[in-house]
Amino acid sequence: MGRFGLLVIVLTLSLASSMLAAQPASLTAQDSAWLNIFLRDYVRDSYPTGGRTVRYFARLVDLADDGKRQVIVYFTDQHSCASGGCTTLVLAHEGSSFRIVTSITIGWPPIRVLSIKTKGWHDLAIWVQGGGIQPGYEADLPFDGKTYPINPSMPPARRLLTKVPGEVVVPKGAEGVLLYQK
Amino acid sequence: MVVGWATRRETGFQNVNEKDGAGVGVGVFQITVSPTSGVTAAQAGNLTWAANYAGNLLSSNMSYLGNKFPNFRPDQLLQATAASYNMNPYNPKNFTGNPNTIDDGTANGNYGSNVVQIMEHCF
Numbered sequence: 020m021g022r023f024g025l026l027v028i029v030l031t032l033s034l035a036s037s038m039l040a041a042q043p044a045s046l047t048a049q050d051s052a053w054l055n056i057f058l059r060d061y062v063r064d065s066y067p068t069g070g071r072t073v074r075y076f077a078r079l080v081d082l083a084d085d086g087k088r089q090v091i092v093y094f095t096d097q098h099s100c101a102s103g104g105c106t107t108l109v110l111a112h113e114g115s116s117f118r119i120v121t122s123i124t125i126g127w128p129p130i131r132v133l134s135i136k137t138k139g140w141h142d143l144a145i146w147v148q149g150g151g152i153q154p155g156y157e158a159d160l161p162f163d164g165k166t167y168p169i170n171p172s173m174p175p176a177r178r179l180l181t182k183v184p185g186e187v188v189v190p191k192g193a194e195g196v197l198l199y200q201k
Numbered sequence: 202m203v204v205g206w207a208t209r210r211e212t213g214f215q216n217v218n219e220k221d222g223a224g225v226g227v228g229v230f231q232i233t234v235s236p237t238s239g240v241t242a243a244q245a246g247n248l249t250w251a252a253n254y255a256g257n258l259l260s261s262n263m264s265y266l267g268n269k270f271p272n273f274r275p276d277q278l279l280q281a282t283a284a285s286y287n288m289n290p291y292n293p294k295n296f297t298g299n300p301n302t303i304d305d306g307t308a309n310g311n312y313g314s315n316v317v318q319i320m321e322h323c324f
Contacts, residue, residue: 065269066291074237094292095237102211102231103287103308106295122294124306125287149226150287150308151210151315169294173310194236 044079057117058198072096076195078188080132082140091188095195102149121167128193133185137161145171204255207286210316230255262290270298284313
């Protein structure tokens with residue numbers, strides 16, 4: 020193999036590696052098990068029937084592109100949603116459990132991880148509609164160094180006026196899985 | 202009665218079916234319709250069915266919030282109940298018990314208080 024061929028392989032591997040860092044991914048079986056334990060504990064005392072009707076959709080992301088993974092959880096069951104949308108959690112891995120980075124109160128899919136960054140972390144985008152907000156719009160949630168805005172309809176979240184590139188992490192129509200499998 | 206005032210805020214009593222982004226808020230009461238909500242578009246679009254559903258939902262939310270936050274005055278409980286039509290009351294982070302932050306997570310940060318204002322203007 021010539022020097023050019025080697026260069027092509029190195030460049031291809033490098034490009035694939037950088038794309039993988041930004042790509043949302045499904046959780047491993049181990050992550051899913053840890054997440055399930057964390058979420059059961061999170062909803063146990065506040066949801067009707069201890070959270071047995073809770074459904075959620077989760078995706079693994081790397082918001083800082085540093086190899087440390089976060090999880091975006093979007094709840095999809097009846098009790099987690101209201102006219103403004105459903106609850107979203109941004110979680111950071113801490114050993115075999117998780118820490119809540121942000122709990123986003125309202126909003127609808129699609130939820131995207133944008134290509135732009137603020138304070139080192141990718142911005143998030145979520146659809147805002149309902150509660151008198153008609154028509155809807157896509158809101159940009161910039162990171163402030165510690166957390167994301169909890170309310171996508173209020174500053175520091177802001178309406179996106181142009182389409183910003185990004186990866187969909189929670190698609191429209193996401194149904195999710197039951198927290199307590201039958 | 203909170204149902205009527207919340208509906209005024211949601212749609213102005215117009216039949217609004219969301220088509221962009223979410224596409225799941227249906228009818229005058231903007232009831233969430235999705236495969237996991239247990240509500241069909243036909244039910245959400247039926248005024249009588251939807252009014253009963255929304256009334257039961259708010260009654261249940263008021264009972265839940267009243268038990269969880271016994272420190273709320275009646276007017277604060279009414280505001281929180283109205284806010285719960287827009288923001289899930291069960292997520293532990295959404296309602297903290299501080300009456301000054303009831304609306305912080307709601308649409309435009311004023312849903313509950315705005316619905317109560319609409320109510321007051323009706324009398």
